[in-house]
Amino acid sequence: xxxxxxxxxxxxxxxxxxxxxxxxxxxxxxxxxxxxxxxxxxxxxxxxxxxxxxxxxxxxxxxxxxxxxxxxxxxxxxxxxxxxxxxxxxxxxxxxxxxxxxxxxxxxxxxxxxx
Amino acid sequence: xxxxxxxxxxxxxxxxxxxxxxxxxxxxxxxxxxxxxxxxxxxxxxxxxxxxxxxxxxxxxxxxxxxxxxxxxxxxxxxxxxxxxxxxxxxxxxxxxxxxxxxxxxxxxxx
Numbered sequence: 561x562x563x564x565x566x567x568x569x570x571x572x573x574x575x576x577x578x579x580x581x582x583x584x585x586x587x588x589x590x591x592x593x594x595x596x597x598x599x600x601x602x603x604x605x606x607x608x609x610x611x612x613x614x615x616x617x618x619x620x621x622x623x624x625x626x627x628x629x630x631x632x633x634x635x636x637x638x639x640x641x642x643x644x645x646x647x648x649x650x651x652x653x654x655x656x657x658x659x660x661x662x663x664x665x666x667x668x669x670x671x672x673x674x675x
Numbered sequence: 676x677x678x679x680x681x682x683x684x685x686x687x688x689x690x691x692x693x694x695x696x697x698x699x700x701x702x703x704x705x706x707x708x709x710x711x712x713x714x715x716x717x718x719x720x721x722x723x724x725x726x727x728x729x730x731x732x733x734x735x736x737x738x739x740x741x742x743x744x745x746x747x748x749x750x751x752x753x754x755x756x757x758x759x760x761x762x763x764x765x766x767x768x769x770x771x772x773x774x775x776x777x778x779x780x781x782x783x784x785x786x
Contacts, residue, residue: 602777618773651719661707664774668716668718
């Protein structure tokens with residue numbers, strides 16, 4: 561069964577460093593997302609991406625964050641200068657279309673620890 | 676800010692017990708309600724996407740109902756098995772493109 565894959569599974573970085581989280585969405589999907597879950601809190605939406613541009617973003621997704629689909633298969637989330645509060649599990653998701661009935665498929669997550 | 680709440684937060688049941696939990700969500704601008712099953716260290720797995728008021732969906736021993744007018748959905752598990760142990764997440768989809776998640780119900784089924 562097709563799946564969304566994320567790498568790495570765990571990333572430890574020093575505060576102030578840049579990190580890039582990588583995702584390979586399902587190949588024929590058109591809509592891509594990043595979500596995160598800070599330990600003990602709800603899963604939160606960060607950004608959605610369609611047709612090579614951001615279609616929606618939350619307040620969390622400030623200038624420190626950026627997304628890119630550099631080569632038609634990978635979908636990356638970059639955090640320019642990490643803060644301690646960026647420590648969370650980051651999930652990538654993809655959907656075939658925006659239809660009401662369309663499932664979002666999630667990757668297994670990247671646990672980011674900022675020290 | 677959309678408020679999506681799940682109850683209970685956690686639940687311990689005995690193997691063979693049937694159980695249910697609740698997701699409540701805003702009743703306005705409703706597009707869809709998603710249920711996910713999430714086991715530790717794995718991807719959240721889509722169970723159901725529900726769109727119509729009164730919808731009832733079933734997958735094996737798991738079923739879900741939807742009431743969009745009052746803003747709630749129930750997930751039922753019949754005859755719980757240890758392998759049902761997981762966190763069950765609901766997510767509300769309004770007119771936007773994003774999912775707003777509840778806090779999850781953590782189910783533990785004891786053999």
